[in-house]
Amino acid sequence: MITVTAYDAETAFCQTIEDLHELDAIFAKWPTVWVQVREPEKPEVLKLISDAFRIHHLALEDVLTMHQRAKIEQYDDTFFIIVHELAVEDDDISTKQLCLFLGKNYVITFQFKELNSLNYISDRLGNNTGAIRTHGADYLASAVLDSVIDAYFPVLETLGEKLEDLEDEILENPSREVISEIHQAKRQLLTARRTLWPMREVINTLLRDASHSLSNEVRLHLRDCYDHTVELIDLIETYRELGADLMDVYLSSISNRMNEVMKVLTIIATVFAPPTLIAAIYGMNFNSAISPYNMPETNWYYGYPFILAVMLLGSISVLAFLWWKGWLGVMARRSPRE
Amino acid sequence: MITVTAYDAETAFCQTIEDLHELDAIFAKWPTVWVQVREPEKPEVLKLISDAFRIHHLALEDVLTMHQRAKIEQYDDTFFIIVHELAVEDDDISTKQLCLFLGKNYVITFQFKELNSLNYISDRLGNNTGAIRTHGADYLASAVLDSVIDAYFPVLETLGEKLEDLEDEILENPSREVISEIHQAKRQLLTARRTLWPMREVINTLLRDASHSLSNEVRLHLRDCYDHTVELIDLIETYRELGADLMDVYLSSISNRMNEVMKVLTIIATVFAPPTLIAAIYGMNFNSAISPYNMPETNWYYGYPFILAVMLLGSISVLAFLWWKGWLGVMARRSPRE
């Protein structure tokens, strides 16, 4: 599926074409043309396009290979750029590859999946918002890059909020699922970083090398893009450190809970051990009839209640000791429901 | 709200204006003018300002966007600078964005919140302390930057003291809240670092690139600012390492406490197990009447006290063994009250 958008400062024109030979007429009529190729899998179409725009076969191979690293390459007066859009999908992060050829008066984009950034630019061209129509192909390309980069911000914001939620959860009520969520967040940050770092190089190369072919306005625009990329990388590094830190906090919270479990066990064992021993002693087969030294309490009138009181006293002193040690608070705390 | 401060070496003049056209008269009369815009949210005011000073629309967008990265950009003979003030608010750290345009004979500042550094410079202009009045707009800008940077020192000092307090607390009496406080301190250090690193670049760029437009005195001043930024970054890195270290110390102190809980449990179990077994043995239904081998002690005159003594001896030998193993110290230590 090939969509062609052509425009000058006044009007914009958009058409889905089947026959690539229609392109000649469009190029003849309009100063700037954007050829948008979706799901570029038909070999014969690709052959035609690459012949029409003299695309190097190595670049064409790159277009067809998924999961390329973002890069920029210059073939004669054409720039070949690969960047990635980041999107949240089903609670996970996905990257979508966008290949872009920037020539004198045209931009060709190749995409396998629906890309929001391209749709956004399409809409702006149609509605004539922003100043895209009044500039050339280089401005269109920089607008596409800008739109790709801007789409990173909401994704990272989502990740940042997730990390904050995790932080609250860990400090208040750390369940077992938290660890896999931290791990997932860290993996998503790694993915975002892997796509962003080379994108920064791409824009920097464009800014530095291309002083002659890009207009001043476009360069100011790209400088802004570059600032945004640096800001995003900053943000990712900050989030990564926060994530690593959360892992530590989680580990120490598990240890704290283990401490609590152990304390409960110790309290139970310690409170029941003395009365159980006393009870066992008075269960021994020493008959007070044989010797007056044999458990004289068993002959006392109030012997039994006295011994029960002794047991109670024993347990209470143990509790007092544990209270002095500061352990009793443990009994009043609940674990997270898992 | 727009406040205009104009001054020469002799006098300073400060006025809140409503109509931006008043600016022309002020510019005509005074050699240096400082336009201070608070809460720059009215679009029509911004439009007027940007027209009056020919501010590029990308810079204007940056002014209106919160949480920008500190940066410096040059538009013709105007510098556009974004930096952040750091402040302690409600036990947490907040950053406040300050946008500054430095022209030949004017400085424009945009702020969303009350900035102490700007108020401080205002006061110094009013009281004629320091040498601001005797220099031009570039000196005013460098004084603002200096004041912003100097405000970092007390904030970091507070953080440093907090870390020291936490250290004492962890080594003496580690409660459960400590971990979230370390975590918070580390996050605050990350925030401070994220604003400081680009600020260092800003000042460095100003120092290196602007050799022609800035006076020698201003450059000496900026070199001083630069030294302070480097010192602050040094301090932050040191604190960050201390913070990471504290996490380790805390983890090992939790483990130590777990060790203690386990020891208490083991001591209790070990002290009560032997007498409980002995008592259970003498509770068995072996009648000494049937065989002389059946618990002969039950027929002794002093059998019962003898067995009690044996129990006591058993517990005492266990305690002696535990003392030899060096475990008894645990019983005398208190946990932190939580």
Place this chain on the structure above:
Amino acid sequence: MITVTAYDAETAFCQTIEDLHELDAIFAKWPTVWVQVREPEKPEVLKLISDAFRIHHLALEDVLTMHQRAKIEQYDDTFFIIVHELAVEDDDISTKQLCLFLGKNYVITFQFKELNSLNYISDRLGNNTGAIRTHGADYLASAVLDSVIDAYFPVLETLGEKLEDLEDEILENPSREVISEIHQAKRQLLTARRTLWPMREVINTLLRDASHSLSNEVRLHLRDCYDHTVELIDLIETYRELGADLMDVYLSSISNRMNEVMKVLTIIATVFAPPTLIAAIYGMNFNSAISPYNMPETNWYYGYPFILAVMLLGSISVLAFLWWKGWLGVMARRSPRE
């Protein structure tokens, strides 16, 4: 064993030779010659080759030394290159050294083990796939490098899948073997990294230094190789971070399981302690005949069932307390079968 492959754009010719003097005739007839030496251990053969191609004795030593670091060296108009092929063998990763001399019209390769990348190039030369035949010796060398690098991708993919499997295993069912598998994966990543980093330098040196001797097409090809190497290094670093993270997740999952074991122990101890104490109390030798205060329940008609009910109630209240604390879920979870 020496195999000679000679070709021009039309035909390719492949022969195993015994006598090195046959080489002269081949060189005279064909524009490009590839001499492939397997198991280069016969000293006299090596002597002949090094004499024929004037190979420096230091380079020859390197050829004979296993486990060299990848490197490139220039002797007059000859490049000497060492790189390593990565292969999965018996569930472990092995590296195989490939030494390559690139002269004006010849390529000499030395290999100790069977190398898939060389076989692949051999086949392509034989089948005339790709464009190798139409270019010179430099293109052949770059095709060999490309093939060596491309062989890293499936190996890393295998490692990536292994890490994902480990992740699933750790989060669901962490057995003891996982730790050694993570450790092994990390060691394999270290191996891959140790061979890749210098290979990147090799290709970069070739790209930068050799501007004069390499054709433009070859340089485009090498730029592609370089991009692949950078991508591989990116991937390795990402995997290494994931591996480090998995170690943390594993540690916290062990701690979680310890917590569970402790909880089970505590539940058991807590549920059985109260009824055991009660039973022990009613086993004491206080005779209700001596005093009405001595265990009056023993004389009740329903005394025994009443006490049993009290015991049951005790255990049930304990269980209720533990349920309130959120600990009972532990009893329903299974450990991994080890």
Place this chain on the structure above:
Amino acid sequence: MITVTAYDAETAFCQTIEDLHELDAIFAKWPTVWVQVREPEKPEVLKLISDAFRIHHLALEDVLTMHQRAKIEQYDDTFFIIVHELAVEDDDISTKQLCLFLGKNYVITFQFKELNSLNYISDRLGNNTGAIRTHGADYLASAVLDSVIDAYFPVLETLGEKLEDLEDEILENPSREVISEIHQAKRQLLTARRTLWPMREVINTLLRDASHSLSNEVRLHLRDCYDHTVELIDLIETYRELGADLMDVYLSSISNRMNEVMKVLTIIATVFAPPTLIAAIYGMNFNSAISPYNMPETNWYYGYPFILAVMLLGSISVLAFLWWKGWLGVMARRSPRE
């Protein structure tokens, strides 16, 4: 308090002066003058000095601010240098600031505390050891820097020995205080590193920038100083890694000890559980008179000793099992006395 030391190759002259006007006569008479200002807190004295030597007000501010970062600045033909002496004081490390102005024929030093390095240089000037007297002010300054740097070596040696002691302690007998000592050592290393890194820059700047004003002999001397600084930084990094490693070793030794505590508990519980159960069984109210199946052993002549032997056998088999599991060694090990 101001001490002036003036010297030529033949003699040295040292005097404490009150009136700064005496300086003129001294400068007129001697080729090289060293003005040493202790506790520079009187504003009027500072004013006089800064006037006499035309010291920039920013440099003067730096002199009066404690805890500056080491730095070098050039004002016309004067170098302004801040470095720090490191000293062991009361088992802790302290840094003392030294400010130094190096002019054509003079050196001015400002110090708040007694500095050993300055005293050492004073003594050498007095005793004419070393070759200070035969060179100019630049040599004096480099001798001061050398002396400051050399004072780091014994301090680091002390830290190194402390780390070795801690290592022995951890491996043999880890008490609870160790963790705070490791932490303290790491903090001291951070302090030393924070003063050393900028000092390296100071000397490097002096070496590189000052090619014209410094004599060749002085530059050789400074190269030596630079080597020492690099060596010190190397040493600090090594110690820091050792310290981090010690933390890990300590954590694993705590875990090992916990293991031991748990084993002791398990041994006790395991050895006492079987005989206690047996004893409880024979305490049940099954009368052998009612049924011959009711505890027939209670009617045996040797029943009681037989049952005791069974109990013993039970405990011994448990011990044998534990010995087979390799756990009994734990009982013979002592914990550290705390």
Place this chain on the structure above:
Amino acid sequence: MITVTAYDAETAFCQTIEDLHELDAIFAKWPTVWVQVREPEKPEVLKLISDAFRIHHLALEDVLTMHQRAKIEQYDDTFFIIVHELAVEDDDISTKQLCLFLGKNYVITFQFKELNSLNYISDRLGNNTGAIRTHGADYLASAVLDSVIDAYFPVLETLGEKLEDLEDEILENPSREVISEIHQAKRQLLTARRTLWPMREVINTLLRDASHSLSNEVRLHLRDCYDHTVELIDLIETYRELGADLMDVYLSSISNRMNEVMKVLTIIATVFAPPTLIAAIYGMNFNSAISPYNMPETNWYYGYPFILAVMLLGSISVLAFLWWKGWLGVMARRSPRE
């Protein structure tokens, strides 16, 4: 002790001299002279040597100071080089300092301890193996450096094997000594790294700066040395990461063992708790004569065996429950003998 080795392409001559004045005759007769000074502690000998070869006093100080950092310095046309030999001694690693002066036609080496690398070069000179005799003093120096570096390989191989042994030990049978062995290995790697990094700089400086005084053959040789140093550093970094990883694996294996100890304890407690409770219940003083509800089982004919069976059944169901939880495997595993 001073040994002089002099040689030309034909013959080599070796003599121990007492009187340094003999050197003049030797220098007059031979084109290349190697003066080997062992234990350079006699000040008068040093004085003579430094006078004879005009050695700078700073270099001489360095010769006499142990534990210098490896470095290279150029005094006029003489290179002064410090490097370290690494050797395994008594199961530990030791570094031995080698100082070397390289002049036009001479090499002077200073050593405090016996250095294998120097002996090896001595032997090669004597036996005329390698091509040392046919080249000048610069080749001799590079041969010495090469020999010093080559001696690192076996030492690192030993360390590598030790790490592999430790890995096997940790995964199969982690005893308490492992941690100190890992720690020792990591310390030894730190030592090796501390001597290697500056050595790399030394060789790099020699390669880059000395283009004019060193022959082409020597530079090829040094390039090879440089490659070896880089390879060694690579190896050390890899080993260091493996070592850090082993620490983690060890920690997790301790935790795993703790888990096992806890499980054994829990199994024991869980298996014995139910029958002990049952036995205690039947030991209560409820007489079946008083009420038919009082333990009717005690009056059954098969009551006792029935109750024993109930106890057995209770324990067996507990074991079945634990088997279902997957815990029983623990009982069959042995701990390492310590």
